[in-house]
Amino acid sequence: MAGSRRGAPGEGIERAPMKVDGEADERVIRTVIDSFPTTVKDFQKVGAGVLRAKIDRRDLFRACKLLRDRLGFEHISMISAIEYADRFELVYHIACYGSCMLLELITSTPKDDPTVDSVSAIWGGANWQEREAFDLMGIGFNNHPKLERILLPKDFMYHPLRKEYKEGP
Amino acid sequence: MTGKDEGPSLGQAIAFRSKDFLKWSDSVMEGILRRSAVGRGLDFLTKDFFNWATRNSIYPLHFGIMCCALEMAVASAPRFDAQRFGVIYRSTPRQCDVLLVNGPVSKKLKPALRRLYDQMPEPKWVIAMGECAISGGPFYNSYSIVPGVDQFIPVDIYIPGCPARPEALIDGFLKLQKLIKENKKGLLTGR
Amino acid sequence: MAEMWINMGPQHPMTHGLWNLRIKVDGETITDAEPEVGYLHRGIEKICENRTYTQILPIADRLCYGASLSWNHLYCRTVEDLMGIEVPERAQYLRVAALEMQRIASHLMWLAAYAADLGMMIGFIYAMRDREIFIDLLQSLTGSRITYNFCRIGGVAHDVPPDFERDSLRACDYMEKKIREYYDLYEGSKVFMMRNVGVGVLTKEDAMNLGVTGPPLRASGVRYDLRKDMPYESYPEIDFQPITHPDGDCYARYCVRMEEMLESCKIIRQALQRMPKGKWRVLAPRNAPIGTGLGRVEDPRGEGMMYVVGDGTDRPYRLKIRSPIFVTVSAAKRMLVGYKVADVVAIMGGLDMCIGEADR
């Protein structure tokens, strides 16, 4: 009886060959550049299976929708917010299970108005990551279902990961 | 009905309301037990026995914060068995004697931990296990960590180590037993 | 009966670690769930910005105390990617062996907590006892029981102690025999199956969309294992099978983790046999170049990621940590609604919560 009900390994969606190169990459790059000619800049391959692209923050939502629906990027891995001297940078790591690819989508926002469209409508996994970016770095996400602090107590005044917030108890 | 606040002297027979009678009888018993030789005698007889009982059955609270919580769980597992000393982990603060703080206390947790400490019945002790509980550990200069539990809870036993080993935890329990044995107080007269 | 918010507060035997689950209950069935984290937030990302690259190693250990070696290794990979260092062959095999031992110890820790939640004290005790064997192995290799600090940027801290290989092969044989015994202990008892089969079902689409990764994702039928699909260290040379299960309920998550322990035993054997002689560490420069580094590792709990931005000094400009449990917990509502209060324990236990990494 031990484990008779277990499914045999290997079921589930079929996946592409292990070494990622050839047409899967090119197809992604071609479709993205065709649909967003003006705003996508320096789309490049970085290492095995990792792509990088810069995009303007106004097209972010539509680009992500395209990535999920047509190109099969079902999983948003990480949303990192980085503060530079002149701008805020948001790096979206989006993974595609089918062809084992990881896309690094970088958008930047001016220093005084750090707001971006929320992608939690596309991927449920982004919900809490965006709340954390708001909580620690203070980046606003438009039409996010419940944008409030998640890690820090509700009455915390600052955004601690900002450079001007000097740490200390 | 009694009027006078310090209550009637023993000789007068006066009708009482039930609450007053309870207060009056408490004060009389208080006089007999606490301040007189009867209390001292009773204490002398039962002090050692109850102290032995309290020493040998310490119930810590089943409350894990970080890596020291793993070591606390391992301490109750077969290899480092804490049950030999009568240490059983209870999950409600009402039935525990020891609050075992085994990780960094963030500012969000501080009120909750303080409430837990207040819920515990009186003869209670606190063990700060691991560097994070003693002084904030590797996160001492973090903006959201209270550096050290003893800032808002009186701590009796400190167990160093990051994470403190299970043997150190059991040694901490033994030290707590010695501590209870040293300041042995009578139940009634507190001497 | 009127709807009632129950507060499974920070201090609760079910929550292994500090988080709070507020569930709205209609009688015994759950209608709404809202997890709340942040009780263990130590501001690690802010601390890391003021420490040099080597000072962050012990901090990376204390991210998730259940599998501290995998987070230490993830940090080292990220910085090696930033600095462009190639780790010597022996260090790669040594890291793989140590990671798999850590995976078995972490899964056994999960099994102990899961059995204790369901009320099976015997499961807690046996899993804890067998975990001690792997803790001793890792202690002989690295020197400490829980937070190992074993990986360094550019390799491993020190070489293998004498007859380490003999002990670990013996431990793997013992573990495989024990897991057969666990199958009878757990799946033999009808009550365990009643509590697990068909509870907390997470469909494949929900799992992928909500960002659930690791054993809960593979238990929903998605065949995605970072060690196989985006291989790192010396995993390409080792042949093993990622484990999936079509159902996606608590029983499936239990099966995936038990089989993964068997796979890990196989991986340890192959890694130790193939380990070449030679250097186990390359010296890394003190300052990192300007640029970004990305590390992506299959943590026992899911997909752990770190993204570091170097600015030429010896301190990272920004270190972002992606914790699998932080995202999996956000999917708790989808798994909990519709089940009983008693199922909260089984479902949340199945996710192997490690709040250290979720709150950072």
Added chain:
Amino acid sequence: MNLYEFSYGIIHWLVDLVNHLWYWLGSWLPGGLGDFFDDVGNFAASHSNISVFAIVLEAIIMFVIILVNVLNFIWIDRKFMGRMFDFYGPYYVGYRIGGWLQNLADGMKLFVKEIIVPAKADRFGYLLAPVIFVGSSIAILAAIPLSPKFAILTSPTDTGVPAGVLFAFAMFAIAPFSILVAGWASNNKYTLIGGMRSAAQMMSYEIPLLLCVASVVVLAGGFSFFEVVEAQRTVWFAIPLVIGFVVFIICMFAEVEVQPFDLPEAEAELVEGWTTEYSGMRFGLFMMTSYLRGYCAGALITALFLGGWIGPSFIPGPIWFLIKAYIVFVIVEWARWSLPRVRIDQLLNIGWKRLMPLAIVNLMIAVALKSLGWF
């Protein structure tokens, strides 16, 4: 020489001793007061007065013996759990007697704890619940005889409580009421759910339990424990009524809230179930009483199914009874530590869909056997 005569003798001897002094004192006093002393002395020595105190002494003796057994049960439970779980169990407390004093230490420690009544708790219910729970559990002991000679008897030729079995199960069924009151009164969500669950659990397991008891009583032909055990002189009831035996044990698991059906104090979900808000000696009473009910379950199983004090004569009756009770208790503990907890709706399913038909089938078998005249 049964327990009644034994305690009657003691009280009689005691009263005579006191009377000698009393009469001597009475003779000194002037007329009126002296007669008053003589009347008191005569009344004390009268049969009715001595028999009352004899019964009180009987109850005390019985209670003390059972309590020592319950303490022993707690010790066995923790030692047996230790053996099953690869560790020693209580070891250093009472070092030379294998850690037996651990239970004493746990109990006595609770005496010196602070007594806390939660502020918003309903005081009356909060204070009443332990009294009912402990009282009803201890009342069961009065009904269960250890052997014909060793029971609470009211006259030398008495055969125990007339409807002993009925009385025992009536007392057994009072506990869920007090658990519900405790759950409601301590004003805490967890205890409320714990109380509800325990009421649901008891309801669904009371009926199969009593059906099995009915089948035993049908075979034995009488409600008193003595008749039930005497009827098992030829063959234990566990043999013909095997189904009833199994169903009875499962229902006892539920009644005494042992692990597979441990819902009301579910460690993992409801913190401590309905005892969450109790601290100090009230919690001590609850803990001790849960083991007392464990003993009662063991005793009822041996009395009804395993032929209470019937056994080869080289061991006296009560010892046989206790040996069987211990064995049953160890089996209960064995299941307790190795089975996970059942969910509340599965529990009710088992109670209504599985155990109820089995209990009815068992009753039919009993009636058939009785009508065939084999019993």
